[in-house]
């Protein structure tokens with residue numbers, strides 16, 4: 001039996017030899033050869049491993065990976081007591097018990113399915129993307145090598161159908177906004193709880209019914225879109241003066257269809273490449289919303305012009321608002337994404353643009369295929385007023401309605417202005433009288449403006 005001092009000296013010699021070998025390897029061999037040796041070593045070791053690993057990355061062929069989304073939706077449903085850590089959070093103070101559960105990085109989750117024991121974990125790594133560090137996530141599924149075929153044939157389809165069912169019963173809608181500091185997909189989400197619904201929206205009932213029919217036909221006609229070779233998407237342009245309900249209509253559509261909203265501020269997108277990345281990360285059953293499209297395209301195009309001028313005239317003092325690697329987006333870039341190949345996805349999406357002034361838009365944006373339907377949100381009509389009176393005062397008739405109807409024919413007020421009058425704290429009769437006062441004042445102002453103009 002060797003003495004302790006012999007064992008210690010043998011251990012010291014072995015450690016020294018390993019250190020020497022590592023030093024020789026790292027000093028004498030170029031990194032490519034070192035990496036190759038380590039790769040071959042780990043491949044030969046994995047040969048003896050009884051396990052197989054499936055890797056599910058966030059993106060697939062330059063678009064968002066649906067398998068990743070399915071896994072992300074499915075895993076929180078199988079969290080058992082064996083899990084050692086969990087991310088929890090809530091975006092709703094009023095319902096703190098409604099917690100969102102997410103898997104934390106490196107934690108392991110065991111699932112059992114048809115006699116197989118499957119181990120899931122979430123990995124995070126930093127990679128370089130356009131000179132910037134980006135965080136990329138992937139799920140890893142470890143199973144026995146002998147069960148690999150069964151996992152593909154029955155377990156992965158099981159995850160896909162479970163996720164589909166969960167997503168179709170979405171309890172909470174989300175609104176996503178773009179945050180350039182967010183290293184992942186760039187989208188940051190919050191729970192969307194806007195109270196606007198079609199039955200609270202003040203607009204002429206026939207036009208409201210037309211919009212609802214159009215939306216429902218769109219949702220029903222997946223097969224039709226496929227048959228005629230079009231992507232399953234529909235573009236709306238909502239236009240009209242400020243305060244006529246464009247944002248409220250978007251919220252009503254999201255609530256009715258149970259679609260998430262992706263609110264895109266074009267000004268903050270750094271380049272066409274980034275726009276493509278953002279748009280390909282959008283999941284199905286969603287609304288891509290670009291508000292005030294005239295202003296946001298202009299801001300982004302101005303930015304491209306500033307950069308071009310700087311390059312052309314070799315200006316010494318660059319515009320410090322943007323870095324030279326942030327060229328902004330181009331109109332052709334945007335058009336490409338609204339109806340080009342990059343917009344072809346299998347699942348349904350709405351693209352909604354809003355503007356206060358349709359005449360300022362480039363006609364290229366308005367052509368059919370990009371915008372399928374234009375919806376004018378105008379000043380308050382009597383029918384729209386009746387809807388507001390019903391929502392705000394719970395009355396559907398009154399002897400003062402006739403006076404209001406006549407005044408609304410003469411003056412242009414927005415539903416937002418009428419709604420503000422109806423929010424006053426008073427009896428319905430008093431509120432209607434003060435609305436009449438407000439409309440008369442507006443009428444008087446209009447008359448004196450016209451007389452001054454003569």
Ligand SMILES: Nc1ncnc2c1ncn2[C@@H]1O[C@H](COP(=O)(O)OP(=O)(O)OP(=O)(O)O)[C@@H](O)[C@H]1O
Pocket residue numbers: 200201202203241242243244245246247248249356377414415416417419
């Ligand atoms: N048609 C409408 N029906 C019901 N409420 C309305 C309507 N229009 C405006 N409102 C009320 O006025 C407020 C402002 O409306 P909203 O933001 O939807 O208008 P907008 O047209 O999107 O305005 P902007 O162009 O300034 O964004 C809303 O909170 C809503 O309460």
